[in-house]
Structures are given as structure tokens and as C-alpha cells.
Amino acid sequence: MSAPTSTERISVLLVDNEPSFVQLAAEMLSRTDESFDVTTVTTAPDALAAVEDGGVECVVSDYDMPTMTGLELLEAVREQDENLPFVLFTGKGSEEIASEAIAAGVTGYLQKKSGREQYTLLANQIRNAVAQYRAETELRQSEQRYERTLTGLHETTRDLMRAGTKEEIYRALVETAGDILDVPIVATYRFEPTTAALEHVASSPGSSDTLDSDRRYEQGDGEIWAAFSSGELTYVPDASADREGTDELRRRSEVIVPLGSHGVLVTGSEVREGFDETMTELIQILAANTEAALDRAEREQLLREHDRRLTRKNEELTRLDHTNELVRDITQGVAQATTRNEIEETVCARLARGDRYIAAWLAPDRDPSDPSAWAGIDEAYADRIRADGESAPEVSLVNSALDEERVRVVSNVLDDPSWNPRRTIALTHGFQTVLAVPLTGRERRYGAVVIYATAVDAVAERERDVLRELGEVIGHAIRTAERMRAMVTDQRIELELVCRDELFLFNRLCEILDRQLHLEGILERTRGERSLFVRLADDEPTAIDSLVDELAAVASVSVISSGDESTLLDVTVSSTNVLETLAEFDARLTGAVANAGETTVTVVVPPHVETRSLVEAVQDQYPDTELTARREHTSELAGGRFPGRLTDVLTDKQLEALQSAHYSGFFDWPRESTGEDLAEALDISPPTFHYHLRAAQRKLIDRVLEGRPDSKG
Structure with missing residues (x-):
């Protein structure tokens, strides 16, 4: 400058x-x-x-x-x-x-x-x-550009050497000259011995106005034939001098490089003297690499056809064996991770450090275009994905994998039109196959892992099955980590749903009992059942005993307390669709009010759960359901002195006794239920109930007092 x-x-x-x-x-x-x-x-x-x-x-x-x-x-x-x-x-x-x-x-x-x-x-x-x-x-920039271009040419040598046919090599030659060398006009011609002529094979998109795709060059036909027959590079700095009035006039200058006996490479510029020494040298390097690739293709064509099937089988088995080893390594690493972030970083690091794949990154379920972890690629590549957003080819692949819930693969990014803007990057990084593996766990989606492999069509069908199973393992691990995080977080989302579906359990209870009902609480029983503490408006109905006969989900019903104004029931259920669905999303039903054919339910959802997916899952079972409210809450323990959950110190029996007493009004004054009532509902003796309840009370009081500054514990 x-x-x-x-x-x-x-x-x-x-x-x-x-x-x-x-x-x-x-x-x-x-x-x-x-x-x-x-x-x-x-x-x-x-x-x-x-x-x-x-x-x-x-x-x-x-x-x-x-x-x-x-x-x-x-x-x-x-x-x-x-x-x-x-x-x-x-x-x-x-x-x-x-x-x-x-x-x-x-x-x-x-x-x-x-x-x-x-x-x-x-x-x-x-x-x-x-x-x-x-x-x-x-x-310095010029030297760096030259080094990058030279590196890109060397990277393409592997692609040329792996090409299966001469036509693929010619096409790769044209793409490389256009993409890496930025030559506007590129064309290749193959020598056909039967016609003794140079036949057009491939040309760059920018060459369509300057080259006739049907053009052939016969013996003695201009500089192109002369360069082929002499076997030497020809540089024409001003082509207009000899071609005035011809269709080739737009090629004001050109470099013609013979490809041995295979054909010729023609590169053109629309300006006079459009090629300097450096560019001519790079074109000659590319032509030499191409000639070597064409020589190899010609020597190995017959042998390749004979051995292709056996080689493919052997490669598939080898890849599958390596993949299985990699899966075992990742599974072990994931099992030791305790957070979602650790799981994602472990998966990416172990995928990228193996022989099968060179890079991997995690596309989260909420925003697939914002990588949450990566290995084998740098920050600049991750930023490129973020900048491209939904238009990034990787994101499109991820969305397809998540929608179809299967591994999706681009076998060769150099042949896929959606990857055209990334071809140079692919050549620079040395990858050709890209795949997206969905991460699922118990009907939940946690995003996908995008994996890069160097070879074309590097992932066979059996390997995809193994990777799909790996995605399920990772999904289950993430689900477990998220559930553990939800247990210690104070943040929650509260949803209010109104269900008018006649098959909904609470609507059926309301219809049979002919009473408005309120869900006071749910108790997880030690036998795998759930006790629903349901309060009915008005006095005790006569249809209580018919619930077990008319509702398959109801295992037993008992009256906890009864009066003129309300009746409290313990409705024990073996399973309910809505509770099972909520459990899949780590959500919890905290309240329900049923009256006149509709039930308003309150659901608490951990912050990591996508609420739209949860609502859609409920609507799949009960179509006449709508979301009426969504609220976010952050709760704090008093004074911040109580680390962990108070219920961590209780046994299952003690927690069951404490919850039963709480939901049934045992601690109210006057009491709505007695220890004998609750013992009967829990199918245990009254002394056993009181023993567990007092033990639970003692542990919670000890835990609370230990958190006081003036406690002696």
C-alpha cells in the first residue's frame, strides 16, 4: 500500500x-x-x-x-x-x-x-x-492470504485423491479454483481418444456467459489445443487481440494448464493481464494435484469396482467398532458428570478427541443456533453459527433431526447446495460429513449434538443406530441432572390450566359425586400409589363407594373427615395419565378445583422445562384443555439459614405420615381428622402412625433450630 x-x-x-x-x-x-x-x-x-x-x-x-x-x-x-x-x-x-x-x-x-x-x-x-x-x-495480510490459499489447496488434494471418478475430480477442480483461488471463469476439458477431441466436462457458474458447454476443441484448434498437445502452461495476457468478434472475447486473459494426457484446465479473467505470478503458480499447483488424482483414478478404476463392496463392509465394521468404543467412553464420562453443562462438554470433548470425528458441538433445544458447548471448532466458528441463525445449514439439520427424532446426515457437504457458503470452511477444517444426533429422554427433547467427520459418507446405517442410542443415553443423563438441579433451586414456573374433557379424572369425580371438589394435596405412597386428598363442598355424598367400581384408576376411597360444610376424602389411585405426563416433565400438580364439568389445575414446573411442550403433551391426552395463566416465582428460605431441603432428613414412612397429617387437617384447630382416621387410610396401626409422625416432627424441629444463630447444636 x-x-x-x-x-x-x-x-x-x-x-x-x-x-x-x-x-x-x-x-x-x-x-x-x-x-x-x-x-x-x-x-x-x-x-x-x-x-x-x-x-x-x-x-x-x-x-x-x-x-x-x-x-x-x-x-x-x-x-x-x-x-x-x-x-x-x-x-x-x-x-x-x-x-x-x-x-x-x-x-x-x-x-x-x-x-x-x-x-x-x-x-x-x-x-x-x-x-x-x-x-x-x-x-503480512497478503502473505497470510497466500498461506491460507495454499493450505486450502493442500486440503483439497485429499478430496481429489478420494474422488471416485474422473468426473468428480473435474468438478472438484472447478469448485476449488472458483472457491479457493477466486477465479471468475473456470472450465475443464477431458480428452476423448475415440473422437480425438477435448470435450467440455465442467465449468464454474461464472463461466456460463463466456463458455459454450457444448464446445469441443479438435486438433489445431487455438491456444487450448496447443497447450494440451505441448504439455506446457500457456498464459494469454490479452486474448482480445486474436479473438476480435468471437464469443470468447469476454475472456480478456487466460491461463491454460494441461492435465497430462487427461485434458486441460482453462482459467479466465474478464480483464487484460488478470493473472499475476502468484496466482499462476497456485493454478499450476492445483493442476498438478488434479493430474495426480486423475492418474490414480485411471489406475484404480477397475480395481475399485472389484473391491468396493468388500472395502465398504470392512470400513463399516471398523467404523462401527470405533464408534462402539467411543460410545462406551462417552457413557462413562457422562455417568460421572453432575450438571448439564458438564455432560455437554464431556460429550463434545470425547467425540472430538477420537479418530472417528474431528469436531462436535451441542445445539440446545431452546435455540439450536446458539452452541452451548463445542470441541474441535473455535469460537469464530461458533460465532458464525450464531450469526447465521436459522439459515445455518447445521441448524436446519438439527431441526430436521429433532422433528423426525432420528439421526440426520449430510454425507458430503461439498455436494450439498445448502452448504455452498461453507465449502471453503469445510475444506479448511477438513470435514465432509456432518450429522445431527437428537438427544431425547422419556419423551423429552434436549437438543442435538452436531458431529463432523472428514470422509465423504462417513456414517453408515448401523453406526447411525448406535449414535441414536447414544443420544438417548445423553438425553437421560441430562434429564437426571436437570431434575437434581430442580430439587435445589428456588425458582419455579406456575401454570394454570382449565380442562373440560369429560374423561379427565377430576371431572369424572365431580360428575359421580355431584359435588364441587378441591384437591388439598397429593401423597406419593410407598407402594407406588398416590393418595389424592380431595375436599368436597357440602356434606358426605352417597356415591363415594361407587367410585372404585366406575373409575378404573381409583384403587380405594376413605373418608378422612365429614361435616355439614365439607367432606375430606382420601382417593387412592394406582395411575393417572395427567400425573404420569407431568412426572415426565418433572412438573408437579399442586392444586385442582373441579365444578360443573371443568377443572382448573395449578401446575408447578421447573425453570428448565419448556412449558409449551408440557401443555401440548397434556392436550394430546385431553384435547379440551387450555392454558389460562403463567406465573414465575422465586421463593427464599427465611433468613437464608436452611441449606438444602428440610425433607431430606425424613424417611419415606415419616414423610408419608407428615404429608397425610398436613393435607387432612390434622394440625388444624379444631382437628378435621384423627390419628386413627389417618392410620386407617394409610393401612397401618395408630401407634405406628403416631411414631412416624412424631419422629418427623422431631427431625424437622431439630433441623430448624440447628439453623438458628443461638442454637446449641
Whole structure:
């Protein structure tokens, strides 16, 4: 790049702890050179922040500043950009400071003086330093582009060598020349011995207006045939001189490279002298790699056909064996993880470190375009997925896998149109097969893991089955971790649903008993049954005994207490669809009111559960159900002194006795139920009930008092 001209803007950062001077210096610099965009700061930390934000092309700093000297600032700036121009503009001038500045690698040194001449000198130093900085930066970028392009060409060599047919090699050649070398016009011609002519095979999309797809070149037909017959590269810097008035006039310049006896590669530009030495060298490297691939394809064509089936079987068995080992390794790692984040990171790390796959990332169920964990890819690749959002080919693959609940595979990203924007990235990273494995557990979806493999069609059907089972294992592990997290979190979501379905259990109870009913609580029985403590409005109905006969889900019914205003029942059920569905989502039914053919239920849902999926699952069983309210709650223990759950100290029997007493009004005054009533409902003796209840009370009181600051425990 040439030196900055007056029309090119130069971003200058001026650092001086004296506000008045820094403003004056900025104004003088801007007057001296109108191309300067001067930013001023008065502290070294602000200067470092500005450099980190980018856009600064030159730092001009005072030497003597409170928190950091100019040379210390130089050292900090060099850690961010070792080449950024840095001019020390100081009023504290001495040979010692100047020597120290030069030794530290300062770009320029200027002592503050009175008058405008110093700003003219300073502006010259800035312009010269920025010009050199830009030139060096452009040179480095050019070298980096060359290295990346060369690396990309070497990566494509593997693809060329793996191509099954010559046609695939020709197509890959065209794609590589267009995608990696950015050549606008590319075409390949294959030599056909039967016709003794060069037949068109493939061309880049940009070549459609400049090349006739049916064109053939016979003996003595122009530069293309001449280059093929001579076996030497031909560069035509100005093709218009010999082709005035022809259809090929748009190819103002071209490089023609023979591919041995196989054919010829034609690359064209729409401008004269459109190829420099570097580009010509890269095209020649690509042609040499292609020629080697064509030689291999020709030698192995017959043998490949003969051995293809056996090789495929052996490769499938080998891959399957490696995959099974990988699955066992991942399963062991997942079993040791305690949080969802640990599970996701373990899965990605172990997938990427094996021989089968080179990278993996987790697409969460709520937003598949926001990777939650990854390995084998870098932050930039993850950011690219986030930026593409729903248009990212990986996200489309994930959505398909989740919708169909099966492993979805793109066998070759270079042949899939949806992956066109990612072909260069795929070649750079060395992957061709991409698959999405859904993570499921007990009818729940937890997203998918996206896996990259190097080879084309790298995942066979049996391997997909193994990976599908792995997805279920991971899903179950995530579900377990989420349930454990829900047990210790104080956050919850409360849903209110209204169900008018006549098959809904509470609507059936209300219909048979002919009473409005309230669900006071649910007790998980030790025998796998559930006791529903149901309060009926008005006195005891006569149809209680018929519940067991008319409702298959009801195992037994007992009256806990009865009065003129209400009756409390213990309705023991073996299973109910709605409770089983809620359990699948780790949700809990906390209340229900049934009257006149409709029931309003209150459900508490852990924060990690997608409420829409839960509601849809309930509606699948009871279509006449609607969501009427959604509330979020955060509860805190008093004083924050009670770590963990109080019920952790109770046995199952003690918890059962305590819940029964609570739901049945045993602790109310006057009592709605007696110990004998509850013992009968629980099918135990009254002394046993009182023993368990008192033990539970004693443990909870001990636990509460242990949390008091003045407790002796």
C-alpha cells in the first residue's frame, strides 16, 4: 500500500494527563494535517481500552503520567499489537529517556517545545509511521492470504485423491479454483481418444456467459489445443487481440494448464493481464494435484469396482467398532458428570478427541443456533453459527433431526447446495460429513449434538443406530441432572390450566359425586400409589363407594373427615395419565378445583422445562384443555439459614405420615381428622402412625433450630 494521501484518514490516539494540553495538541495536529482523526484520552487505561477496541493507527503519548509512564504504556500496547506505531511526545526530554525509548522500540521520539513547528514534525512522524505500518500490514495480510490459499489447496488434494471418478475430480477442480483461488471463469476439458477431441466436462457458474458447454476443441484448434498437445502452461495476457468478434472475447486473459494426457484446465479473467505470478503458480499447483488424482483414478478404476463392496463392509465394521468404543467412553464420562453443562462438554470433548470425528458441538433445544458447548471448532466458528441463525445449514439439520427424532446426515457437504457458503470452511477444517444426533429422554427433547467427520459418507446405517442410542443415553443423563438441579433451586414456573374433557379424572369425580371438589394435596405412597386428598363442598355424598367400581384408576376411597360444610376424602389411585405426563416433565400438580364439568389445575414446573411442550403433551391426552395463566416465582428460605431441603432428613414412612397429617387437617384447630382416621387410610396401626409422625416432627424441629444463630447444636 502506498503512503497515506491527504484523502486517506489516519486515526491518531493522543495520550496526555493534562486535559488542556491534550486538547490543544489535538487541535494543532488536526490543523497541521486535515486527514488526521485525533482521539484524546488523559489516562493510560483509557488509552489501552481505545487500542483494544481497534481502529487506532498511531499512538502519541506523553512520558510522565501518574499511573503509567509512556514507556510502560508502550509495553502494554505492544502486547496487543507489536507493530502499532507509537510516538513518545514528551516535555521531559533527556538523552537517558531518549535512549531508553529507542531501546524499548518506540517508533518516534519528539520533545515538546513551544511553537507550531513541533506539530509539523510530529505530523510528519505520524504520517511516515502509519504509511510503513499500513504497508507492513498489507504485506503480512497478503502473505497470510497466500498461506491460507495454499493450505486450502493442500486440503483439497485429499478430496481429489478420494474422488471416485474422473468426473468428480473435474468438478472438484472447478469448485476449488472458483472457491479457493477466486477465479471468475473456470472450465475443464477431458480428452476423448475415440473422437480425438477435448470435450467440455465442467465449468464454474461464472463461466456460463463466456463458455459454450457444448464446445469441443479438435486438433489445431487455438491456444487450448496447443497447450494440451505441448504439455506446457500457456498464459494469454490479452486474448482480445486474436479473438476480435468471437464469443470468447469476454475472456480478456487466460491461463491454460494441461492435465497430462487427461485434458486441460482453462482459467479466465474478464480483464487484460488478470493473472499475476502468484496466482499462476497456485493454478499450476492445483493442476498438478488434479493430474495426480486423475492418474490414480485411471489406475484404480477397475480395481475399485472389484473391491468396493468388500472395502465398504470392512470400513463399516471398523467404523462401527470405533464408534462402539467411543460410545462406551462417552457413557462413562457422562455417568460421572453432575450438571448439564458438564455432560455437554464431556460429550463434545470425547467425540472430538477420537479418530472417528474431528469436531462436535451441542445445539440446545431452546435455540439450536446458539452452541452451548463445542470441541474441535473455535469460537469464530461458533460465532458464525450464531450469526447465521436459522439459515445455518447445521441448524436446519438439527431441526430436521429433532422433528423426525432420528439421526440426520449430510454425507458430503461439498455436494450439498445448502452448504455452498461453507465449502471453503469445510475444506479448511477438513470435514465432509456432518450429522445431527437428537438427544431425547422419556419423551423429552434436549437438543442435538452436531458431529463432523472428514470422509465423504462417513456414517453408515448401523453406526447411525448406535449414535441414536447414544443420544438417548445423553438425553437421560441430562434429564437426571436437570431434575437434581430442580430439587435445589428456588425458582419455579406456575401454570394454570382449565380442562373440560369429560374423561379427565377430576371431572369424572365431580360428575359421580355431584359435588364441587378441591384437591388439598397429593401423597406419593410407598407402594407406588398416590393418595389424592380431595375436599368436597357440602356434606358426605352417597356415591363415594361407587367410585372404585366406575373409575378404573381409583384403587380405594376413605373418608378422612365429614361435616355439614365439607367432606375430606382420601382417593387412592394406582395411575393417572395427567400425573404420569407431568412426572415426565418433572412438573408437579399442586392444586385442582373441579365444578360443573371443568377443572382448573395449578401446575408447578421447573425453570428448565419448556412449558409449551408440557401443555401440548397434556392436550394430546385431553384435547379440551387450555392454558389460562403463567406465573414465575422465586421463593427464599427465611433468613437464608436452611441449606438444602428440610425433607431430606425424613424417611419415606415419616414423610408419608407428615404429608397425610398436613393435607387432612390434622394440625388444624379444631382437628378435621384423627390419628386413627389417618392410620386407617394409610393401612397401618395408630401407634405406628403416631411414631412416624412424631419422629418427623422431631427431625424437622431439630433441623430448624440447628439453623438458628443461638442454637446449641
